Amino acid sequence: MVGIALNGIQKSFGETRVLNSIDLQIEEGEFLTLVGPSGCGKSTLLRIISGLEAQSAGSVTIGDRPVDGVRASDRDLAMVFQSYALYPHLTVRENMMTPLRMRDLGFWQRLPLIGRFLPGASGKLEGMRKQVNETAEVLKIEALLERKPGQLSGGQRQRAALGRAMVRRPVAFLMDEPLSNLDAALRVHMRAELTELHRRLNTTFIYVTHDQAEALTMSTRVAVMMDGDILQLDTPTNVYSDPANLRVASFVGSPKINVLDGRLDRDGVVTVMNHRLQRRVPGATPQAVKVGLRPEHLRLVPEISGLGEYVGTVRHLEHLGSDVYLHVVLSDGTTTAIVRSDPDHAMGIGHGDTVRIAETRGAAMIFDAAGDRLPFEPVSESAPVSSKTQEVA
Ligand SMILES: Nc1ncnc2c1ncn2[C@@H]1O[C@H](COP(=O)(O)OP(=O)(O)OP(=O)(O)O)[C@@H](O)[C@H]1O
Ligand SMILES: [Mg+2]
Structure with missing residues (x-):
């Protein structure tokens, strides 16, 4: 297990700057995900690692090296x-043997037919076969070892590709959108398998995806990238519930966070659509x-x-079985808010x-004109506040 450090990584293709100056410490054994919209530079950063x-500037350190x-x-x-890059004419076993042959055998030992009879080759080959069998067992692909990639399903092919990466x-x-060729159900299944594999191998994983759900479900930490910068590096819970700015808040979460126009006064009070929010922005100008409210923080009231x-x-209503999302045009006539409801509460409501x-008190997040998050705190009272009041404030 080793950590990986990136210091001041910049990258330009000709005149076009795609990575600005990336600093990132990836801990030993961590599952770190780079997530962000298409074209933000995720694959480029992974390829540099x-x-x-x-890179055009900056340095990469792996372990101490x-x-x-x-x-x-x-x-x-x-x-x-994403494309499994398996050799189509080789069996899964031969595909998995290839990186070991390249690493462990000399040029002459790699030759077909005669190579295996050269001194030292047969012992090495035996060791390699053992490694392939052990890896196949971990990935539960022992039964597929003699098949060629064309005879495998998408999920099996992905596991074979993982096997080839693992044997060494x-x-x-380093994984670049490894699940994006799979159908939705298999993707969810493979997420769980990758998480389990990471736990078992205890090795550093750096994972690239533009799918925020994938990032949130598997990672120890998530780096949210946009336009060649890391906007926030944090746990999945924190990037969702404590985003640093409006761009992160809007990227993470599905359906998206609702963004309403508000007005902040000199007392720190935020008013949105004639309604004053409970908390205060300290030291406000x-x-x-912008007021951010996630769909689960809004609810229907009779x-x-x-x-x-x-x-x-x-x-518009989206019925998803366990939840119903209502798209509601608010009284200003322009703002649409998405409200999560359970089917019972939404029963009988139509277009x-x-x-x-109503909103969950204390759930609103406030962002300034530049999109940066402003602190928004419960009102402090000189008299002792009961725990119940604190909870709702
Ligand atoms: N070899 C190249 N030459 C010129 N521009 C490139 C090259 N490779 C990538 N780019 C540009 O760099 C930017 C970042 O590309 P990159 O592939 O890293 O994005 P990404 O975040 O992985 O996107 P996606 O989610 O679509 O895979 C893009 O604007 C892309 O067009
Ligand atoms: Mg990419």
């Missing part, structure tokens, strides 16, 4: 790509702000109750209906 691409100028094949890393016992795995902070008209919506 692997040595397949050279600076690897700038070290060839990809000498970095002791394993790459797994690399110091870290009056300005226009219309006759007169409760609820927002009123709107239902434009065009007027609904009242």
